[in-house]
Amino acid sequence: MSRENDFETVRQWDNQNFLHPWEGMADLGTNHRTFTEAANGIHVTTEKGIRLIDGAAGMWCVQVGYGNAEIADAMARQAREMAYFSPFNNANSVPARLAHEIAKRTPGDLNHVFFTTGGSTAVDTAIRFVHFRNNLMGRPEKKIIISRQKAYHGSTYLASSVSGKERDKGWLDQAQELAYFLPNVNPAIRPDGMSIADFLDQKITDLEQAIVTLGPDKVAAFIAEPILASGGVIVPPQGYHKRCLEVCRAHDVLYISDEVVTSWGRLGHWFASKDEFGIVPDIIATAKGLTSGYVPMGACIISDSLIDSVSGADSQGATFSNGYTYSGHPVAAAAALKNIEIMERDGILEHVKSVSPLFLERLHDLRKNDIVSDTRGMGLMGCVECSDGTGGALDHDRAIGARIDHHCQELGLVLRPIINMCVFSPPLVISASQINEMFDIMDKGINLATDELSRELSN
Template sequence: MTLTNTRFQDVREWDNAHFIHPWEGMPFLGENERTFVEGGEGIYVTTEAGDRLIDGPAGMWCVQVGYGNTEIAEAMAHQAREMAYFSPFNNANSAPARLAHEIAQRTSGDLNQVFFTTGGSTAVDSAVRFIKFRNNIMDRPEKKIVISRQKAYHGSTYLAASLSGKERDKGWLDQATHLTHFLPNVNPCQRAEGQSIEAFLDEKVADLESAILEIGSDKVAAFIAEPILCSGGVIVPPKGYHKRCLEVCHKHDVLYISDEVVTGFGRLGHWFASEDVFDIVPDIITCAKGMTSGYVPMGACIISDRLVADISGDKAKGATFSNGFTYSGHPVSAAAALKNMEIFERDGILEHVREITPVFESRLKALSDLPLVGDARGQGLLGCVDCAVDAKADDLEQDKNIGAMIDAHCQAQGLILRPIINMCVFSPPLIISETQIHDMYDIIDKSIRMTTDDLVRQGVKVA
């Protein structure tokens, strides 16, 4: 629906007056000129002004099957008419029961126990709470530290945020620092001059083992890792990193949480990336986003049968896992997820992603030739263009300015990106065609060139 100018101005004022957005810049509270997206079809969204834009980030890494999918909408409506809500604390419902079964059919190893949450943050929060709960039952009350990485992002609940290592997000919010330990950046582009990828990989694996030994394996409960560190800038660790880290964890009785909130449900061309892409079977997988293609909130924490068996039945000591949410396993969300999965299989979405990934990655890599681009990296349908005048300088304001300029040029030409300071991040709907991939990259290429020209006109030297 396109609003009239008069009415829309009222809506903009209401948004500024009453809606505190995620990552709200407080100096500009109430003064924002945000783009309103009021409609969508396929990979495109339509703004309040009627402009049609490619949605480069697929919302927030999540609109896998694209906008305007009436099948998902009708499945949600049907479920809402039949049974809109049930209490997961006291009853059961066939929609989440079916969904748990379908998820278990697609996970690797013995990852068969599905705990439904409201999104990715609560999935991570629940995974960590379960691990600590398990250690309490097993008489290991000191085994509580979770190891994470610099640049990792695991959510916005207090516990999940405490596991996140994006240092530029930590300035003003408290963290549970006594429960976490962070390892250095795993971005291969940040390795020492002259250091080989193999040596860098050895160093990153050694970081983990050294931390476990230093803290004490009797105190380290888990290591949490995104297959690709997405919000940290689509950082792809060296090949073999996850497998070697898993081996280190299991050597020292430390559990491995694979945070697939972004990579799960097709982003790399598979239901889950842990085993099919990175050759690991973790102890726990967290997922969300693509489960419902963003049509309604939902997340899950998928736990190994072995972990549950250790603390259930005769071993339970009468314990209750007192963790859950009013909307755990919400039937309308479950119906959306089931239909989403049906569409994936019927339309060959996973196969399509694998087929077009070489085109996506080739165009991404070509951007490295532009003077403003320090690195262009990604995998599957995940991309990041890291832009800076001086990659070694830590100039936050200039970095923000560069990201904002590229973003503005892209939007003027028909593309939404997600500017994370100076990094242009994109993860388009999985249904994107080869032609649309070229359209998207043509706009990005042109916008970076235009930004370079802008900087030169401002007297900034661009190498």
């Protein structure tokens, strides 16, 4: 019996019992998903034994690559020694050390690390802390969070409420009174004839007018991804974040930087907020690359100044009653510590800086294809946006992305298709030759999809 036949029963279980994230309910129970059953370096291996480049590093997260024995061994040792402790009642040296190592790498005075289960709960924690602080300071009306269209901040109720991807909001409720969304910050959609400088001015004006209109006494925080990742790797104009921070400071509005994707080397820095964008936010949310995806973990990192304003003599005896059973899980912390050690020892940040120019050159070369409407990226993050010129209906855009994804996988590349956008965020250990191979496949996949569309239009 072939390995593929061995998987037929497992495929039935997957369809019958595993409700996947972002499950299309019309296809429930009839999917024929690829099983990735093994992996090493930048490659994953399917149930058919086919080896593919993982162009998305899982979900932006497998920084040091698959099959790293050092991380696996560190997790195993910790699981044997101390698999779990209650963070509500006790402490443990492994997450304590990790919190210190994280604080050493954060900008400014962001030294208080609240461990979570992932990015969504890190953002959720950030919002809950902001609300908690305002309640404690006698400002219970100061609760609105300003975000952006196309922003993605997570899937918990609070995090999804401040996410601005309109195509994700069709059937689920959000706390609409909590969030206010500013227009898209993608320079590619600016009106014809408008300069980047004028577009930037417009985006800053959007933020300031929103704060003034809503009322500084009502607006608690502005939340922003340094690069809007799941929204399509949208890179705001240079200087955008610094000017947004200045507006926030002028109106006593906190700045939350969602670095779930952009931290841990994705842009060549431990954290991108200060080193790449010149800002020291009040709170940073992080996850994904913290453990290179080997085990779930996230963190909400809060500045000393915010903590000082609600602790000690200013605490009024309050408890920040937010937390998770697995906050600071020792096995996850051991994986994160080893991940940081490997990245530092092996010069991963320097490697990202050295190969990023080639990555971006090859990414932008794809604009030569007629179906490619835009390319954008920074560091080892990139997006290829495609359109067949028929108006961008959701079902049609999904079909374009699925078509390209299918051809690329047949050729040996796993993409992250987001509707009609093909997103790249490969493992940070990818070599120059592997970057070229990855984009050679992408180019062929786009050409095959283009040929198919041409044939369909001519018939």
